[in-house]
Amino acid sequence: MTTRTPTTDATAKAATAPAPPIVPLPPAAARAVTVAGSAVAFVGTFLAWTWTDEFPGNLTVTGYPGGLQVLTLVGALLTLLFVLSGYGVRGLGWLTPGGTNSPVLLTALGVLGTTGYAMGAISQELGGLVNLEPGAWVSGIGALVAVIGALGLPADQPYDADEPHPGLWGRIRHSLTAPEPARAKDLPSWAEILIIAAGFGIGLYVFAYGIGTEYSELFVGFLIMAAFGFTAVTRAGLLRRLSALTAKHRNVTLAAAFVAAICFPFTQSNDQFALIGANILIFATVALGLNVVVGLAGLLDLGYVAFLGVGAYAAALVSGSPQSSIGVHFPFWAAVLTGALASLIFGVVIGAPTLRLRGDYLAIVTLGFGEIFRITMNNLNGNSGPDVTNGSNGIPNIPDLKVLGFDLGVPHDVLGHELTRSGNYYLLMLLFTAVVVMVFRRSAESRIGRAWVAIREDETAATAMGINGFRLKLLAFALGACLAGLAGTVQAHVSYSVTPEQYQFAGSVPPNSAFLLAAVILGGMGTISGPLIGAALLYLIPAKLQFMAEYQLLLFGAALMLLMRFRPEGLVADRRKQLEFHDTGQLDVPDDKPLPDGATGVAKAGA
Amino acid sequence: MTTTAPTTTTVLDATDVTMRFGGLTAVRSVDLTVNSGEIVGLIGPNGAGKTTFFNCLTGLYVPTEGKVSYKGTVLPPKPHLVTQAGIARTFQNIRLFANMTVLENVLVGRHTRTKEGLWSALLRLPGFKRAEEASRERAMELLEFTGLAAKADHLARNLPYGEQRKLEIARALASEPGLLLLDEPTAGMNPQETRAAEELIFAIRDKGIAVLVIEHDIRFIMNLCDRVAVLVQGEKIVEGPAEVVQADERVIAAYLGTPFEGAPGQEEAAEVAAAEAHSTTEGDDK
Numbered sequence: 001m002t003t004r005t006p007t008t009d010a011t012a013k014a015a016t017a018p019a020p021p022i023v024p025l026p027p028a029a030a031r032a033v034t035v036a037g038s039a040v041a042f043v044g045t046f047l048a049w050t051w052t053d054e055f056p057g058n059l060t061v062t063g064y065p066g067g068l069q070v071l072t073l074v075g076a077l078l079t080l081l082f083v084l085s086g087y088g089v090r091g092l093g094w095l096t097p098g099g100t101n102s103p104v105l106l107t108a109l110g111v112l113g114t115t116g117y118a119m120g121a122i123s124q125e126l127g128g129l130v131n132l133e134p135g136a137w138v139s140g141i142g143a144l145v146a147v148i149g150a151l152g153l154p155a156d157q158p159y160d161a162d163e164p165h166p167g168l169w170g171r172i173r174h175s176l177t178a179p180e181p182a183r184a185k186d187l188p189s190w191a192e193i194l195i196i197a198a199g200f201g202i203g204l205y206v207f208a209y210g211i212g213t214e215y216s217e218l219f220v221g222f223l224i225m226a227a228f229g230f231t232a233v234t235r236a237g238l239l240r241r242l243s244a245l246t247a248k249h250r251n252v253t254l255a256a257a258f259v260a261a262i263c264f265p266f267t268q269s270n271d272q273f274a275l276i277g278a279n280i281l282i283f284a285t286v287a288l289g290l291n292v293v294v295g296l297a298g299l300l301d302l303g304y305v306a307f308l309g310v311g312a313y314a315a316a317l318v319s320g321s322p323q324s325s326i327g328v329h330f331p332f333w334a335a336v337l338t339g340a341l342a343s344l345i346f347g348v349v350i351g352a353p354t355l356r357l358r359g360d361y362l363a364i365v366t367l368g369f370g371e372i373f374r375i376t377m378n379n380l381n382g383n384s385g386p387d388v389t390n391g392s393n394g395i396p397n398i399p400d401l402k403v404l405g406f407d408l409g410v411p412h413d414v415l416g417h418e419l420t421r422s423g424n425y426y427l428l429m430l431l432f433t434a435v436v437v438m439v440f441r442r443s444a445e446s447r448i449g450r451a452w453v454a455i456r457e458d459e460t461a462a463t464a465m466g467i468n469g470f471r472l473k474l475l476a477f478a479l480g481a482c483l484a485g486l487a488g489t490v491q492a493h494v495s496y497s498v499t500p501e502q503y504q505f506a507g508s509v510p511p512n513s514a515f516l517l518a519a520v521i522l523g524g525m526g527t528i529s530g531p532l533i534g535a536a537l538l539y540l541i542p543a544k545l546q547f548m549a550e551y552q553l554l555l556f557g558a559a560l561m562l563l564m565r566f567r568p569e570g571l572v573a574d575r576r577k578q579l580e581f582h583d584t585g586q587l588d589v590p591d592d593k594p595l596p597d598g599a600t601g602v603a604k605a606g607a
Numbered sequence: 608m609t610t611t612a613p614t615t616t617t618v619l620d621a622t623d624v625t626m627r628f629g630g631l632t633a634v635r636s637v638d639l640t641v642n643s644g645e646i647v648g649l650i651g652p653n654g655a656g657k658t659t660f661f662n663c664l665t666g667l668y669v670p671t672e673g674k675v676s677y678k679g680t681v682l683p684p685k686p687h688l689v690t691q692a693g694i695a696r697t698f699q700n701i702r703l704f705a706n707m708t709v710l711e712n713v714l715v716g717r718h719t720r721t722k723e724g725l726w727s728a729l730l731r732l733p734g735f736k737r738a739e740e741a742s743r744e745r746a747m748e749l750l751e752f753t754g755l756a757a758k759a760d761h762l763a764r765n766l767p768y769g770e771q772r773k774l775e776i777a778r779a780l781a782s783e784p785g786l787l788l789l790d791e792p793t794a795g796m797n798p799q800e801t802r803a804a805e806e807l808i809f810a811i812r813d814k815g816i817a818v819l820v821i822e823h824d825i826r827f828i829m830n831l832c833d834r835v836a837v838l839v840q841g842e843k844i845v846e847g848p849a850e851v852v853q854a855d856e857r858v859i860a861a862y863l864g865t866p867f868e869g870a871p872g873q874e875e876a877a878e879v880a881a882a883e884a885h886s887t888t889e890g891d892d893k
Contacts, residue, residue: 466719
């Protein structure tokens with residue numbers, strides 16, 4: 001008690017003193033150096049970076065940036081914009097409602113990262129630094145100068161009161177933080193809707209660019225630039241502004257996201273990339289279904305992929321495939337209902353005995369049931385059991401779907417754009433994703449959803465509130481299973497065949513149970529966009545970086561550990577999780593007022 | 608047959624409740640009734656079986672022997688059915704839904720009094736919105752009643768201790784109970800908070816809800832309760848008005864122990880005290 005007053009004084013002092021920059025430069029000079037550096041890096045992208053077009057992307061043409069050069073160019077441009085906004089240039093202030101200097105540093109680091117990676121990749125693949133043309137050096141040195149300049153900019157916020165003198169590492173980390181932006185002025189609602197649309201447009205463009213990267217060097221460069229750029233945009237407070245708008249216009253946001261997603265297959269002329277899109281949607285939809293079970297009801301299900309398998313097998317059996325043991329051909333809607341119903345029944349049958357268990361026990365038992373499904377499908381081959389599934393050969397030759405006379409198997413011309421087979425399935429799957437999003441959203445915001453969350457929080461208290469724990473857990477389990485089954489029916493048709501090996505606990509190709517769970521946790525439990533983003537990343541990165549397939553699980557594990565260390569609430573956090581893991585100042589503690597002198601005196605006398 | 612006193616009906620009637628865990632008898636044939644409009648206290652030293660008895664009443668445990676009936680019907684041994692029947696409870700160690708908001712906590716309490724199922728939520732049937740709004744309104748009323756309305760959007764975990772206790776009561780009240788069971792509602796509270804809790808419990812009684820309360824704080828319980836039952840080692844030894852219980856020898860013995868053979872009488876005790884006072888003053892002089 002006696003030391004309280006002095007500490008408050010000290011924290012007050014620390015709070016007012018601005019944090020010094022890491023590189024001691026006057027702010028004006030630092031700014032000028034950053035501008036100069038990024039301008040040089042920008043100019044460098046117009047020069048040739050190497051002499052031969054053996055390096056993919058053709059970086060040899062002067063005056064026409066290509067491949068990795070474009071990424072550096074975009075990054076340098078972003079850096080310039082952020083610095084100029086920091087100068088207070090009129091019309092750019094909206095760019096940095098939150099931090100001004102940390103976004104500059106982040107984008108500068110991104111430029112340095114991509115340029116440095118490009119230079120490294122060129123010299124490694126072509127054999128030596130000599131293969132670099134001056135343009136690469138210009139950009140590289142420009143990026144380095146920009147980073148040094150950005151390190152000279154003062155930090156956006158004073159040091160934490162509880163750590164007033166951090167070490168070098170602490171100072172670097174601190175220079176990357178930024179305060180939250182203030183509340184934005186209310187714009188007319190059409191303007192806000194336009195901003196949301198523009199946000200989703202940019203998001204779609206970045207995503208489509210990432211999927212459409214033709215070679216892995218470009219994808220790595222894209223990942224570096226996207227990660228730094230995204231963090232910069234977050235630090236600048238733009239993301240917070242945008243999410244405030246999306247929270248205000250939720251239906252508009254959903255519509256915009258949906259429209260952006262519809263536009264995706266039209267941006268891809270290559271069927272292979274559209275197929276990646278369709279597979280991402282399948283993976284994401286199943287992850288969202290799992291989110292009902294894990295995120296809302298808190299039931300750790302490690303065998304969830306089995307429900308996808310049940311849906312897929314059911315759809316395959318009634319698809320009219322010549323190898324199907326049931327020689328029927330259901331129309332599409334009936335096949336979907338069959339798949340969903342089969343999964344639902346399977347979910348209830350598995351859930352009824354297992355949901356009496358809690359926590360770790362449930363996880364182990366569901367893991368077991370997931371494997372039982374796969375092994376059973378393997379054994380129903382005519383030798384070990386009745387011939388239903390052709391064993392490990394699976395059910396191949398699943399014919400393409402025809403929906404309302406529209407053959408999904410052949411390309412179609414829509415408004416002058418060719419929609420490939422994968423594009424067709426992508427759009428069909430998108431419809432299912434929309435249904436699942438709606439189911440998730442509506443059930444979460446209801447009496448049932450609240451009861452699920454209550455069970456997750458404290459099951460004993462929930463039952464004492466009159467919630468029939470077992471019934472509601474079974475409901476969540478069955479609903480999750482049904483949604484996965486829905487996705488499974490489309491998956492069977494997209495991939496032409498179903499085999500037991502597609503539905504493992506862990507494997508190199510998503511979706512499998514481990515990756516599904518990882519998508520939910522990585523993205524953010526209990527949110528809608530979280531599992532969608534998590535699934536997209538988890539599918540896209542291995543699909544694009546084929547060369548590191550051997551190390552995939554290792555890298556995956558490392559990424560998960562880093563994420564759990566630095567962002568335990570997942571990439572997308574709902575407000576609840578944000579409050580759970582981080583102090584955001586919303587604690588209901590009254591302001592820390594220094595005690596009156598009298599109180600101090602009494603305490604001293606007492607001591 | 609009309610009497611001058613308001614017709615009191617028996618809300619809770621526990622007869623001959625016995626709970627054994629293996630060889631240990633935690634509660635031994637306890638009878639207890641709670642009438643409408645009454646606040647009944649249940650006291651006893653640590654480990655007397657109070658909370659076990661509570662758990663038997665609320666269906667968390669199934670009593671080995673005996674039966675519990677609420678307003679004339681025997682209660683099913685499932686907690687959620689007990690709540691549905693009209694008995695709500697709070698917990699000794701606060702068990703809120705920590706990561707839900709204050710309002711959501713109370714809305715969960717409304718679970719048994721609303722019916723909207725999954726289909727209604729998915730299809731947003733016409734009744735859904737009306738039921739949600741009614742629930743919200745009722746929950747806000749309860750938050751006003753307990754004085755938490757201003758914090759409706761805060762996470763339950765961020766409430767200070769005393770308010771968490773209040774929220775637990777508000778949540779229990781949301782299930783529109785006829786009987787409220789409070790398990791040590793003032794544990795860890797300072798005197799002001801205890802007084803506020805006392806007033807809240809009186810206000811709940813005035814709403815026509817019978818209250819059964821477990822407590823350690825004798826002063827609190829003596830102020831509050833119309834009737835007090837004392838549980839010692841799983842057995843009910845006394846039941847009656849507060850003054851009677853307070854004066855009962857067996858109760859005193861249970862809390863303070865019985866005087867043993869050759870125990871210091873009052874004179875010896877006074878002598879000892881005097882000697883101690885003398886020695887401390889001497890010590891100060893040196």
